[in-house]
Structure formats: C-alpha cells, structure tokens
Amino acid sequence: MEQNNFEKDVRKKMDELRIPPSDFVWTNVEKRISKKKRDRRVIFMLLFLLLFITLGGYWLLSSGKNDWQQNQQISKVVKKDADSPVMQKRDSSSFSSTSNPGTIAVKHDSVYVTVKSVKGDSTNFKNDTVQKKIIATKKGESSSVNNETFSSAQKKKIDVEIVTDVRKKNNGDEQRNESGHQPNIREIQSGVANVKIKEGNIDSNEIARRKIGADTLLKKEEREKAVAQMDSAIKEMSKIRQKHKWILGFTFSAGASMLGENPFGIDKSAPSFSDYNNAVSSDPNSGSSIPSNSGSGISLPSAIRNSAAFMGGVYVEKNISSRNKISIGISYQYFSLLSKVGNTIDSIISSSSMSLSQSERFYESVNTVNTYRSHFHYLSIPVSIKFQLNKSETLPLYWQAGITISQLIGSNALQFKYSPGLYYSDNSLFHKTQVGLQTGVSFTLFAKGENPFSIGPYFSYNTSKLAGNGLYNHKHFSFIGIHSEILFRKK
C-alpha cells in the first residue's frame, strides 16, 4: 500500500501537467482534417469512376464476345450444312453463290437470301447486329426487298417484317410465274417465316438451316465454290479474332515531375515554419520547449524544385471493342527533384534522441550553394482503358485513363532536421507503395501497319502521399509530359 503512494504522487503530478502547444500544431491539424474531408470526396469520385470504367469495360467485353460467338456459330453451321449429303442431293440448276467475302449466300433464280455474318470491312467487328439481306429477283434480275440491320431486341419484329416484305415483293412475281416458280417461292417464304426467334437470342442454326432448306439444290462446283467462300469467311473471322488478341508494345514517356499537395504541384515554395511540425526551436537533447518562430538556431530547408522525369516499359494491349482497348504493363518510373544544400558533413556526433547516425550522408543547410538532385525510382503496373474519340481509321485519336500501382525501389532523397539544420537521408519515411491516376490523349500513326505508333500529352498523379513524415510530408508526385507507345503486331 505504501508502495503505491509514489505512483499516486506521480499520477497526481502528471495529471497537473499542462503544456501549451505551439500555434502551428492546430494549423496543421486543421489543414489535415479539412484535407481528409476533401480526400473523402475524391475517393468517392474515384470509386464512382472506377465502377463506371469497370461496368463499361465489362459491357463492351461481353457484347463483343457474344457477337463473336454468334457469328462463329453461324459460319460453322453453314459450313456443316454445305458439306452435308442433303446438299449434294439437291437440284442445283437454279442456284448460284455470290462472291462477296464473308457472305453466306444461296441464290435461287427468282429469290436469293443472304445472311451477312461479318461486316465487309475487315478492321471492324460488327457488334450486336447481324445484318440480314433478302433480295428478291426475277430470273436473275435483282431488286432489293429489304436490307435490315437489327439488334437482338428487335429480331422478332424485323423478321416478321422481312417475311412480309418478301411476300409483298414476290406477290407479283408469284402471280406472273405461277406455273414454274410458285413452289420454290412458297418454300422460301415458309423457310424464312419459320425462322424461329427465341426471345432475346437469335437462333442462328435455325436461320442457316431454314435458309438452306428453303432453297433447292446446288451444283457440285457451285457448292465447292460456296465452301471455298466459307473458308475465306472463316479466315476473315480468324483475322478478326487475332485483332482481339493481346499485342505486345513498348512505351516511353518523358517530361517533368512535380511535387505538391495538389495534382499540379503548385505549392513548391520554400517550406515555412507552419508547414513543418519539426520547426520547433527546441533542442532535442534537453527536451526543453522554446516554441518560437524567431528562427534563432533554426534553419529552414531550401525550396524543392521540379525536375526531369521519364518512364518506360512494356505493355500488352487488347481490343475490347472496335474502338476501345485495354492495356496492362510493367514500367520503370524515374522522378527527380532539385534542392539547394550546403557542404557535405563527413560525420556528426549522434545524440541519444536523434538517431541520425544511420544516415550515410549529411549536408549543411547553411551556405546552400550546391544543387542536389533527389532521384526516385519506381517500378509500376499501369492499367488503362483507351477510348477512340474520332472515327478515323488512319489517324485515330485516343483518350486513355487508368490507374497505376507503383513501388519505390530506391531513392537518394534527403530529409531535413530543423534543430541542427541538417539534411540527411532516411528512406523509411517514404510510403513505398503508391497508387496513381493517369490520363492522356494520343494520335496513332500507321494505325493499319505492323507497328502503330501513338504519341500525345500525358498526365499522371499519385493519389498516395509520398511520405507521412519529414520534408515530403503530405506531398504527392505528379508527372506531365509526352507519352509514346509502339505496338508490335503480327501480320
């Protein structure tokens, strides 16, 4: 019990202890809590943006994939049917095939039905639509009946319209050619009319089967011709498929690194007492507090200036739709900053409270005549989505946006100790992992060639703070410069 009296006394004395803090403590607290509010807003916005990009990307990917599967299915079925014995048995006198690549066609002397599975333009993959063309002819004399492009939601309706149109257009022909061609036309009409459209999903097999079943037989050589066309259509499709593969490329950017509390690194003025909580004129050894801004015995660090930066790496890119791409890569980033320091100090007498002895180099903060370049080396993984802004195929303009996760792999940046007025290196103060946002626009030259080359302005901003303490406390890195990319496409 007696023993506790000492503790009680100590506790009582310590409860009485009141020390007024310096004014800049509240200034810093206020700054940080208001910044947290802003940060929260920014985080919400970023999350929203990320969600939007993810959903958009998913939608683009899934729609592209569906069309690809659908078209492939059609071509497979048609090819299979063309090779089937039924086809060989058929009377081939009244059929011929068209020579349009990528078009599966069976022609009757009065009517031919075409299902165009892939858009003629090989660079574009026709999304979400299957173009269906029905042309009625009278003994080789073509007249367009209907040319519809429809989406899955409109399929049923449009098919009915197609059938009606075929009937309307062929009514005259039917009457005129009652004796000779009536059964064939009816057959075609019933064939088309019986195309079963499932809700929300076109029955591609049925279209192909009915189309062929509705027609009379092919000649052997014409059938072979048709098969050859199928092959060319499949080749065309595989080319398109190749376009949807990952393509390797190299990237290089050069510009300037910026340091600041905002994305444009505007606050690059010389640090002041209020900016740094280390700026208390207390001797760390004595621990006595003499808070003042008089600056007696206190040195301030010199201003940190922006300097050169570059980044380079490899990446892979994939078309997620005809006009949008996704890319992921790995790159090396180099940022540099300039500051003025004094002469090098070989050794210092390490005090108990200031374990600076682990630093290898020290610089004076007086007579700052030497320019010191702080290097920052990062290894990063950028992920971005590119959106084509124009419709040009020869000179496409892309806007890219994405995120970068980077890891600090080395730095020689200096920290500053106010009380002795010393620069020293301490990389433990840095936040090693950084998350950044990037955006830019670029023109692609030689877009159709083997090595498309993109170039344009680029901006990135690290949303993570560079450090939680010290000279770079609450600062963020930004980069502004020119970004270039070159792709290595296989022909």
Next chain:
Amino acid sequence: MQRNATNSCQRIAMHRMDYHQLVKDCLKLKPEAQKMLYEHFATSMLGVCFRYTKSMTDAEEVLQEGFVKVFTRLNQFKGDGELGAWIRMIMVNTALTYLKTNKRYRHDLSFDEMPLHVVSTENPAVDLQAKELAELIRQLPTGFQTIFNLHAVEGYSHVEIASMLGINQGTSRSQYARARALLIEWVEKFSLKEKNGHYGTK
C-alpha cells in the same frame, strides 16, 4: 453541504452536456467547435505526449497526429465515458505507435529478456513540480520511460502492457522495477539538489 454536492452534480451534468453538444458540433464538421475542443484538451494532452517522447518536437508531432485521429474517429465516441479519457487513450496509443514506427525510438524500444527485478519498497515524497518530474521521466531510457508511464501514470496492468508492446509480462515487470528504482534515485538527488540550491541562495 448538500447544496454544494447538488451544485457540483449540476456542474458535472452541464459539463457533460456541453461536451455532448461540442462533440455533436464537431461531427457536423463545424470549425469553431473543432477549435474549441482542441483548445480545451490540447494543453493537458501535450503533457501526456511530452511524457512519452524525448523532445517537444516529437511530442507536438504526436499531439498533432492524435488530434487528427480524434477528429476523424469522433463518431466512435459513445458518450458513455469521459471525453477527456477517450482523447487521452487515443493520445497514448498514438504515442506508442509513434515510438514503434519512428526510427529514433524503435531501436530503444526493443526489450531484451531480463531477470525479474524486485520492486523497490522506497517510497519518497515527490516534492517536484509536474514539469520537473516529467523531465525526469523523459530522461529514462525509452523502454523504461514507456513502461513507467503506462503502469504508474496511465494505470495499465503488466498484462495489458505486455500485450500492447508485444513483450512478456515478466519483462514489463522487470523494466518497471528498474525504471521505478532509477526514478526514485533521481527524484531524491534532484530534491536534494533543489534544497541545497535553496539553502545556498539563502
């Protein structure tokens, strides 16, 4: 006597209600309320931070970090306890985190396994000023200083301290015993010096 007790209770109730309102206003992010809360607790909390660190710069850094946490986590304050105690707990935790993460303290805070020390039964009267005593506590090696503060001032048990610092309960006891003995020695020396000094001036 009864009236005095009633007045005291009313004052406490009023005080609590004011805190309640102050917290509410802080949660609404009113800058005046935030500043008021800071001004009310800053001096005493700097005293807490001062005891755990070696320099005023570091103490103020901990204070700043602690108040940022206070304002961002104020919604977690249930209002059932004293606001001051809650803020003090945050300050102590912030100080411990600072000691663990800061290069300058991290090394000193590593505790070697030590044999148990018998706690000294000496019980000298502490005739020092609060600031003087705090200065003496700060002169202790970081490990001793931290454990002494946690046990003697904050009132944590050795089991709690062991879990907070990730050490053995025995290490905590041993360090405390040594810290206590050292501090008593310093307090006595300091008191004697003070007395001699006073006599000398007379």
